Amino acid sequence: MIKSEAASWYRIMEMFYFQSFHMFGIMVSAIITGFVGVLLLKRFGRLLTLDGDAIVIPQKAPGRYNYIFGGLIFGLGWGVIGLCPGPIFALVGMGSIGALAALAGALHGTWLYGLVKNRLPH
Amino acid sequence: MNTAIAWLHAPWPWYVSGPLIGLMVPLMLWIGNRSFGISNNLRHMCAMTQPKSVGVDFFHYNWREHYWSLVFAAGAVLGGFLAGIVFANPDPIALSVAALTMFSYWDVPIGSGYLPPVLFDFTWLSVIVMFAGGVLVGFGTRYAAGCTSGHAITGLATLQLQSLLAVVGIFAGGLLAAHFITPHLFSLFW
Secondary structure, X not given: OOOOOOOOHHHHHHHHOOXXXXXXXXXXXXXXXXXXXXXXXXXXXXXXXXXXXXXXXXXXXXXXXXXXXXXXXXXXXXXXXOOOHHHHHHHHHOOOHXXXXXXXXXXXXXXXXXXXXXXXXX | OHHHHHHHHOOOOHHHHHHHHHHHHHHHHXXXXXXXXXXXXXXXXXXXXXXXXXXXXXXXXXHHHHHHHHHXXXXXXXXXXXXXHHOOOOOOOOOOHHHHHHXXXXXXXXXXOOOOXXXXXXXXXXXXXXXXXXXXXXXXXXXXXXXXXXXXXXXXXXOOHHHHHHHHHHHHHHHHHHHHHHHHXXXXXX
16 A cells, blocks of 8 residues: 555545546556456356365445445545545554544544444435 | 665556555455455454443454454554555655645645655644544444445455445545545645
8 A cells, every 4th residue: 555655645635636547547457456356266166265165255235325425424534634444554554643543533433333323324 | 686675665556556456355355255355443443442331232243253354454554664664765756747736735745755744743733633534434434334445446346336336425525525625624724
């Protein structure tokens, strides 16, 4: 994340203003690579995991609104601090106090969700 | 040897890091049916620190089963240290001209840092803004059950509709914030 600068606030702003292909390049090439990789895994269907189990792609839980609203809320945060969970951890490794604050906030936000989730549309 | 070291210090082009990240999806499935995504760790960390008496059942699960995920997060921290400090990029970040112009218009200094210094270091602005933004990130990623790694990359690579919904929401939120909130942040606090 650090090497690709995906953990950079500047790069994220650049992305949201469509001022550079860089971040989109990362995401698109990552998705394509992932997709092809998974396709190959399925092709060689009898390929097992290192533990010997059949490979199963975990499916996301059913839902509609939780994905849209959750995404919106997360996106709002992302558009301001320019960090999503991965970069938060990476920047903590770089010694950023701001990232530590973001991590603290994220933990509180997570906890808050745990508290109110039963009253939210999913 | 010199070029190898130079390459470790320089930032990597998107066509190198993108595929590397994407490779994680099939790799982690192959290693043990792990789904590539990092935001779940926030839930694990809450579960770890919650005393049994507190009744929030979202955190009443056996987080120890997910210990590999926490290892991943620890790896991200270590990776940050290695890439950001040990093999730090000495040059200023190579942003586009349009972005540079915009940042100077916002009055945001650009060094070789990943966050504007006022947000990276220990300042009142950073603590308040980063914490508040963090709350949105934490809440939103749990509500949507995933962040950009879990949904935008893993979810889309495995063609899941829920992830597409999440990505649409994420980008909508991000665009809204980046265009209407962030530019004013700096003028407010300076």
